[in-house]
Amino acid sequence: MVHIRQRMQQHLKLDPLPELKIGECAVCPCFPKPMCGTTIQGVGDFLDLEKLCVLGRGNHGSVYKVRHGPKLAIYALKIIHQGTNDAYESHETEILSCIDSPFVVKCHGIFEPRAGEKAILMEYMDAGTLDSILRANGPFSETSLAHIASQILSGLNYLHEHNIVHLDIKPSNLLVSKDMKVKIADFGVSKFVHGIGTRAATNYHSMCQGTQAYMSPERLDSHAFGSGSVYAGDVWSLGVTLLELYVGHFPFFPADKRPSNWMELVLVVCYGEFPGFPEEASEEFRSFIKCCLEKNPSKRWTVSQLLSHPYVCLGGRLGK
Known part of the structure; x- marks a missing residue:
């Protein structure tokens, strides 16, 4: 860990996101x-x-x-x-x-x-955001999260199919109605992506956009994890979001702690151990979250793959 910290200090400037050609x-x-x-x-x-x-x-x-x-x-x-x-x-x-x-x-x-x-x-979504519901009612059940995951993935699938990357998926950007319909909101840092290719030159301006706590390893330290697919970052953010809603707090730190600075966040997210699950977590839920939080972006599941995951299929059936 000391070696990693020393290397990180040599790259204190935020590593930029892949440049996204805006159309x-x-x-x-x-x-x-x-x-x-x-x-x-x-x-x-x-x-x-x-x-x-x-x-x-x-x-x-x-x-x-x-x-x-x-x-x-x-x-x-x-x-x-x-x-x-x-x-x-x-x-x-x-x-x-x-x-x-x-x-x-x-x-x-x-x-x-x-x-x-x-x-x-x-x-107007009359139940607020997933973040406000979490603060008011506490952690979500696996069953409710399966239904939520199915809806968010359907929204991301639509966006990615139409060459749009969101870049800021988190509980406060997911709106909810009283009948638990969930919709993706806040496209302030989102981008259009030209063509099939999703890797390009770097752009410092793009890295500064979005919420760092929900950024994927390749966005936080592209030297170590590569630039990856721009769409893979949305999948990582979804995994962090759902795990946070399940455990009731930001999952990479204890309940009473938040990252104090960017370096601490990078060390824990990129080089720390995988967040723990409560004992009652099912194997399907554990598997789904691990598919989202694969640190290597080339091995991380895509949105279309996740839509066929057994855990998400449960959520799809609940919504019918």
Whole structure:
């Protein structure tokens, strides 16, 4: 471990992600054309939206619960403050205006309320996020997680098939309805990926995006683990997310501890032992998580492979 720490200190600069060539929605010809200033739900005037409360705040914007006055319909409205950070460039509006999946949060329209801002009107998920449910109710059961995993994988499968990598899968970015429908949200750091190839030159700007605690080993230390497939990182993040929901805390550290700095996180995630399972964990669940948290990205299961895993098949049957 001392040798590893010394080598890490020689590479304190964050290793970058593979460069992702950003394209327009036209790279996915089956998508509808982006919407501009109007919505399929008839919310044509931004001023008709009444802010009710704040649902969340981030580095680049805020999310509000809003009501459309004429229809009394409830939505979520994300205001993106662009230009506050020159290094930040979001393709969220392009991605959300292109995608259509029951496992991804639906975009009803995009507005420009004032110069330098964009507002995304989205469906409102009335149960919050998986993170808020975990904090309110405690750890999830294996049965409920199988159903959750099936839905998230279906959403990731849709995104990956359409050349989109999410890059920030975590409990707070997974929205939930009261009937336990789960949808992927927050595409602030997501990217379009051109063509079949998923390995390319490096880009420091891309590495700074996303949540480091949920990043895969190849994103945290590409010197040791290689660049890998850009899609494999979403699978790792899913594995960390589900294991966290099962044990009730970030799984690579004890319940009362969080990583104090980037080096400690890298040492534990990349070079530490595999997180332990509670004794009651089934073999199917253990197998599924190990397939997600394979440190070698070339051996890590893909989303399409995971959809056929016995544990996920249980979740698919529960959702029918």
